[in-house]
Amino acid sequence: MAEIRVENLRKSFDQFAAVERSNFTVPDGSFFAMLGPSGCGKTTTLRMIAGLELPTAGQVLLDGEDVTFRRAAARDIAFVFQLFALYPHMNVAANIGFPLKCQGMRRQEIRERVAETARLLRIEHLLSSKVSKLSGGDRQRVALGRAMVRRPKAFLMDEPLGALDAEFRHLMCSELRDLHDRINATTIYVTHDQLEAMSMADTIAVMNGGRIEQIGSPQEIYDRPASMFVADFIGSPPMNFLKFESGLRAGERSVSFRDLTLAVPEVREERAPGPLVLGVRPEHIRFSNSAPVRGRVFGAEYLGTTQIVTVDTAYGRVAARLPSSLSVQIGESVGLSFRSERLALFDAASGSAIRTANFGDAGHG
Amino acid sequence: MADVILRNISKRFGSVEAVRDLCLAISDGEFVVLLGPSAAGKTTTLRLITGLEQPDAGSILIGGREVTHDPPGVRDIAFVFQQYSLYPHLTVYDNLAFPLRSPARRVPEPLIKKRVEQTAELLHISGKLKNPATRLSGGEMQRVAIGRALVRDPAIYLMDEPLSSLDAKLRAELRLELKRIQLEFGATILYVTHDQVEAMTMASRIGVIRDGRLLQLGSPREIYENPADSYVASRIGAPPINFLPARLVPEVALPVGTEMLGIRTEHVQIGRRNGGRLVGRVHRVEHLGEQNHVHLEYKGNMLVTLADPHQPLDAGEDVELHLLHPLYFDAAGRRIPATMR
Numbered sequence: 001m002a003e004i005r006v007e008n009l010r011k012s013f014d015q016f017a018a019v020e021r022s023n024f025t026v027p028d029g030s031f032f033a034m035l036g037p038s039g040c041g042k043t044t045t046l047r048m049i050a051g052l053e054l055p056t057a058g059q060v061l062l063d064g065e066d067v068t069f070r071r072a073a074a075r076d077i078a079f080v081f082q083l084f085a086l087y088p089h090m091n092v093a094a095n096i097g098f099p100l101k102c103q104g105m106r107r108q109e110i111r112e113r114v115a116e117t118a119r120l121l122r123i124e125h126l127l128s129s130k131v132s133k134l135s136g137g138d139r140q141r142v143a144l145g146r147a148m149v150r151r152p153k154a155f156l157m158d159e160p161l162g163a164l165d166a167e168f169r170h171l172m173c174s175e176l177r178d179l180h181d182r183i184n185a186t187t188i189y190v191t192h193d194q195l196e197a198m199s200m201a202d203t204i205a206v207m208n209g210g211r212i213e214q215i216g217s218p219q220e221i222y223d224r225p226a227s228m229f230v231a232d233f234i235g236s237p238p239m240n241f242l243k244f245e246s247g248l249r250a251g252e253r254s255v256s257f258r259d260l261t262l263a264v265p266e267v268r269e270e271r272a273p274g275p276l277v278l279g280v281r282p283e284h285i286r287f288s289n290s291a292p293v294r295g296r297v298f299g300a301e302y303l304g305t306t307q308i309v310t311v312d313t314a315y316g317r318v319a320a321r322l323p324s325s326l327s328v329q330i331g332e333s334v335g336l337s338f339r340s341e342r343l344a345l346f347d348a349a350s351g352s353a354i355r356t357a358n359f360g361d362a363g364h365g
Numbered sequence: 366m367a368d369v370i371l372r373n374i375s376k377r378f379g380s381v382e383a384v385r386d387l388c389l390a391i392s393d394g395e396f397v398v399l400l401g402p403s404a405a406g407k408t409t410t411l412r413l414i415t416g417l418e419q420p421d422a423g424s425i426l427i428g429g430r431e432v433t434h435d436p437p438g439v440r441d442i443a444f445v446f447q448q449y450s451l452y453p454h455l456t457v458y459d460n461l462a463f464p465l466r467s468p469a470r471r472v473p474e475p476l477i478k479k480r481v482e483q484t485a486e487l488l489h490i491s492g493k494l495k496n497p498a499t500r501l502s503g504g505e506m507q508r509v510a511i512g513r514a515l516v517r518d519p520a521i522y523l524m525d526e527p528l529s530s531l532d533a534k535l536r537a538e539l540r541l542e543l544k545r546i547q548l549e550f551g552a553t554i555l556y557v558t559h560d561q562v563e564a565m566t567m568a569s570r571i572g573v574i575r576d577g578r579l580l581q582l583g584s585p586r587e588i589y590e591n592p593a594d595s596y597v598a599s600r601i602g603a604p605p606i607n608f609l610p611a612r613l614v615p616e617v618a619l620p621v622g623t624e625m626l627g628i629r630t631e632h633v634q635i636g637r638r639n640g641g642r643l644v645g646r647v648h649r650v651e652h653l654g655e656q657n658h659v660h661l662e663y664k665g666n667m668l669v670t671l672a673d674p675h676q677p678l679d680a681g682e683d684v685e686l687h688l689l690h691p692l693y694f695d696a697a698g699r700r701i702p703a704t705m706r
Contacts, residue, residue, distance in 0.1 A: 165559070167603070174660070177649065198653050219674060222654035235654050237537065283655045299541045301566035304589045304602050305631045305671070308566075310541060321655065324586075330548070 002063040002076075002153035002186055003028045004049060009058035011044050018044045020210045022058070026154075026203075029184040031177070033197035035233070036207035042190045043158055045207075049188065050156050051075050062153060078147035080157040086131040086142055093118075093127040096145040103150075117149045120182060136164055137172060144179070154186040161196065173199040194234050198222070206230045223342075224359050228351040231279050231344065237308060240280045242315040243348060247273035255345070258315070260292045263340035265358035271347075276354070279344030282308065285320035291335030300328045311336065367428030367520040367553065368393045369414065374423035376409055376577075383409040385577040387423070391521070391555055396547050398568035399557040400600065406577035407557035411523045414555070416440050427520045438469065443519040447526040449510035451498040458494040461485065461512050484512045487546055504535040511543070515550065524556040528563065540566055561601050565589070573597045595698035598627045604658055606692075607633060607668045614643065620693050620701045627692040633670035634687040635659065635678075643686040650678050661686070 009022040019041040026032040034042040047053035049060050051072035060068045067075050086095050097114045105113075118124045121141050126134065131142060140160060147155060161169045161176075177200045180187060191197055197204045198218040205215045206229070214226040225231035231239040244257045248271035254263050257278060264278075295313030307324045310317060311334060318336065322328075345354040353359045369391045376384040384406045391397045399407045412418040414425060416437035424433045432440050443464075451460050461481045465472040472480075485491045488508045493501060498509060507527060514522055528536045528543075544567045547554055558564060564571045565585045572582045573596075581593040585601075592598035598606050607630065611623045619626075638644060645663040650672075657672040663686060672678060693701040 167561075167605075170604075174649075174651075177651075181649070195653070199651050199658075218652040218654070222652070222674075236533070238534075281655065299544060301540070302585045302589075303562070303565055305629070 003061075004032075004154055004186060004188065005059075005061040005064075006045070006049065007059045007061065009045065009048060009060065010056045011041075011048060011053065012056045017210050019048070019055075022212055024205055024212065024215055026186055026188060028063075028186055031180050031187045031189065031200055031202045033189045033191060033201035033204045034207055035191055035194060035197040035204050037192055037233075040207040041210040042207050046156050046158055046188060046190050050077055050079050052079075076150075076153045078150060078152040078155050080143060080147045080155060080160045086139060086146075088130075088132050090131070091127070092123065092129050092131060092134070092142050092145075095131055095142055096127075096149050099146060099150050113149055114145075117145045120148065120179065121145050137168060140164070140172065144176075148183070148185075152185075154188070157187065157189045159191055160189075162191075162193075169193070170195065170199065176200060194236070198234070206233060208233075224353070225279075225344065226353050228277060228279070228346045231346075231353075235281060237282050237319040237321075239344070240282065240285075240316075240318045241346075242278040242280065242313075242318070243275065244278060244315070245273060245275055247271055248276070248345075248354065262338070262343075264343045264345060265341055265356040267345070268355040268357065271354070275348035277346040277348050279346055280318070280338050281342065282319045282321040284339035284342045285318065285322075286337050286339075287320070287322065287326070287334050288337040289335050291337040293336045293338075295334060295336060297328055297330050297332045297334060299330065368395075369428075369521050369553065369555070370426040371410075371414070372424045372426070374410070374413060374420045374425065376406075376413060376418060376420050382577050384413065384420075387577070387579050389572060389579065389582070391553060393553055394551045396544070396552075396554045396556065396567055396569045397572060398564040398570075399555070399572045399574050400559070400561060400564040401557075401574035402559055405574045407559075407574055408525055409577075410574075411444075411525055411555065411557060414440075414521075414523060415442050415444060441520040443514035443517050443522050445511055445514045445522065445524040445527045447529055449506045449527075449530075451506060451509055451513075453497070453499045455498055456494065457485075457490060457496050457498055457501070457509055460498050460509055461494075461516055464513055464517050480516045484516045487515070487549065488512045488542070503531055504539060507531060507539065508542075511546075515546070515552075521553045521555060524554060526558050526560075527556075529558070529560065536563075543567060561603065565601065571601075573600055592627075592692065593700055595625060595627060595694045595700075598692060598694075598700075602629060604630050604669045606630070607670075609663070609666055609668070609688075611693075613664050613666065614688065617688070617691070620703065622695045623693040623701055624696045625694040625698070626688070627694060628668075628688045629690070630658075630669050630671050632689040632691070633661075633668055634689060635661070635670055635672070635684040636687065638683055638685050641685040641687070643688070644683055645686050647678055647680050647682045647684060649680055 004026040006022050006024050009019060011019040022045055036042050048055045059066055093114050096117055097110045100110045100113060118127055123141050161172050173196055204218055204221055206213045208229050214221055214230050222234055246256050248267050250268055250270055252267045254261050295311035298310040298312045301308040302324055306321050309320045309322055309328050345356060347354060371387055371389040374384055374387045401407050413420050424431055458481055461484060462477050465477045485494055490505060490508055528539055568585055570582055571585055571588050573580045581597045589601050607628045609626045611619055611626055645661040647659060648662045649660040651658040657674050659670050659672045659678060661668045695701055
C-alpha cells in the first residue's frame with residue numbers, strides 16, 4: 001500500500017484551467033474523498049493520479065516516487081469507474097480473475113487469489129454465476145473484485161455508486177467502508193454526493209472551479225466550513241445564509257444584525273463596515289416566542305424523527321430542523337432563536353469564512 | 366376537483382399480477398402518495414385510472430361517476446410524467462396554453478390568457494412566458510410540465526415520479542412548491558414514487574404498495590409510528606428501522622407470538638456500561654454532520670443508532686443498549702399490538 005502526494009498539480013485545456021495548483025497528501029491506508037459539483041476538476045485530478053491524463057504542471061508522487069509521467073499501467077493503481085463494464089460472456093470468477101490472466105499468472109494461483117478476493121467481498125456464493133443475472137449491487141462488488149485482485153498500491157474510484165438509487169447507495173457506502181477497514185488500501189474516491197463523502201471518508205477535499213476550497217475530516221468541514229460554497233454543499237438541508245451589513249471588531253461577542261444585536265462566537269478579526277452573511281445550520285434553530293428574529297411558517301416536512309420547517313423571514317427563507325413532536329401550523333408566526341456558539345460569519349463578497357472563536361483555524365485550501 | 370374511488374381493482378399481464386384487489390378512496394383535495402419499489406404496481410394503477418389500461422376486475426369512480434370503461438379523453442384527468450416532454454418549438458406560454466386550445470375544449474383566448482398567467486404566477490415562472498421551452502433550466506421545465514397539468518381544472522392530477530430526474534437540491538425545492546401549490550389550489554393528487562422522503566414530506570396519506578398489493582394506507586405519522594407489518598416498517602425511516610430476533614432480548618416482557626422486534630434508530634439509546642445485560646460493541650461511527658450514525662454489533666446483529674456529533678465514541682468500545690418503544694412482529698412479519706404496561 002502507498003501514500004499518494006500531489007504537488008502543485010495543474011491542468012489546462014486550452015484557455016480553461018480544469019485544475020489549479022492542487023496540493024494534498026493521502027496517507028497510507030487512508031480513505032480520501034474529492035467532493036464537488038460536476039466540472040469542479042475532481043475527475044481530472046483523479047485521472048492525472050491514475051496516469052490517464054498528463055498534467056500541465058506539478059507532480060504526482062506514489063510512496064515518495066515521482067510517477068507524473070509514468071504510463072498508467074506502470075503505476076500499480078486500480079481504477080473503478082461509475083459505469084462498470086463486466087464481460088457478459090464470462091462468469092463472476094472469470095471476470096474477477098481476468099486481470100491476472102492477462103498478466104500470465106498460473107491458473108492455480110489465479111484461483112486462490114479470486115477465492116480470497118471473493119471472501120473479502122463476501123460474494124463467494126456468486127463465483128460461478130453469470131454476470132448478466134446479478135443485481136446492481138453485486139455487479140458493483142464484482143467490479144471492485146476485479147480491481148482488488150491485482151493487490152494494487154491504491155484504489156481510485158470515480159463515482160462508483162452513482163448509478164444506484166439513493167437508499168441502496170447509502171447501504172453500499174457502509175459496505176465499502178467496511179471493506180476498506182478490512183484491507184486498508186489507500187483510496188481516493190470522487191463523488192458529487194456529500195452524503196457518500198461524509199459517510200465514508202477520513203478526509204474530504206471540497207473542490208469548486210478547479211480549486212480545493214477546504215480539506216478536513218467530515219466533522220471539521222461540517223462544523224467549520226471555510227467558505228459559503230463549502231457550507232452550502234455539505235449538509236441537507238444546507239446551511240441558511242442571512243445577509244446583513246456591519247463592521248466587525250476583534251474580541252466582540254455579538255454583531256449588529258440589521259436592527260437587532262445577535263450573540264456570535266468571539267470575532268477574531270477587524271472588518272470595515274460591509275456586506276456580511278450569517279450562517280446558521282438548520283439544527284441550530286429553535287422556535288422561541290421571545291426571539292427577536294420573526295417569521296411566518298411556509299411549510300413543514302415530516303421526516304419521522306425530525307421535521308424540516310421552512311420559515312419566511314425579513315432576512316430570507318430559513319429552514320429549521322425540529323423534533324417532529326412539535327406541532328406547527330402553516331402560516332403561523334414564530335420567533336427563531338439561534339444556538340449562538342455554532343453560528344458562522346462570512347464575507348458576502350468573497351464568500352470566505354470570517355475568523356471567530358469557532359472558525360479560528362478553518363483551513364483555506 | 367372530485368374524489369376518486371378504486372374498488373377491488375385487479376390487473377394481470379400474462380403471468381404477472383401487477384395489481385391485486387386494490388381498494389383506494391381519494392377524497393377531494395387530498396394528496397395521496399403511492400410508495401413502493403419498481404414493479405410494485407404503482408404506474409399500472411395510474412394507467413388504470415387514466416384509462417390507458419383496462420382492469421380485469423373492479424371498478425373506478427371519479428366524482429361519483431363510474432368511468433371503468435370510459436375512454437381516457439372523457440375522464441377529466443391530468444397526467445404529469447417523470448420526463449417532462451414540452452413542445453420544443455413553442456414558447457412557455459404556448460406550452461401552458463396547449464391543453465386549453467384542444468379542439469375538444471374550445472376555451473376562449475382571453476380565458477386561456479387568464480389561466481396561463483395565473484398558473485405561471487403560482488409556479489414562479491411569470492418572467493419566462495415568452496422564452497422558448499428549450500431555454501429553461503431543468504427545474505423550470507418541470508414546473509412548466511406541472512403547469513401544463515394545472516391550467517386545466519381536472520377531477521384529479523396523476524403524477525408519476527415527476528421529480529426523480531432532477532438533482533437533489535431542486536427536488537427539495539420543488540417538493541415544498543408542489544405541496545404549497547396543492548394546498549392553494551385545493552388540488553386532488555395521486556402521486557407515485559419510490560422515494561420515501563417525497564412520500565413523507567408531501568402526502569396527506571401514504572399508501573405503501575408491494576407486489577401489486579396495498580399493504581397500508583395512512584398519514585405519514587401513522588405509517589412511521591404505527592406500521593402494519595415489518596415490510597412497511599422497513600420501507601419508511603432513514604436510516605432504516607433495526608430488527609432484532611426476540612430470543613436475543615430475553616429480559617423484556619414480550620407479547621405472545623413475538624418473533625422479531627423493530628426498534629427505530631432514535632429509540633436505541635446507548636450509555637456507559639452499568640450492569641445492564643444488553644451490551645453492544647461500537648463497530649463504526651459515521652459522521653454525517655448534524656448527527657452521527659453509530660453502527661453497533663449486538664450478538665451478531667448490526668444495529669444503527671443516532672448520536673450527538675460531538676459525543677466521544679470509538680470503534681471497539683462496549684456500550685449498554687436501551688431499547689425504547691419497540692414494535693413487535695410475529696413470524697409472518699405482522700405487527701402484534703403492544704400489551705398494556
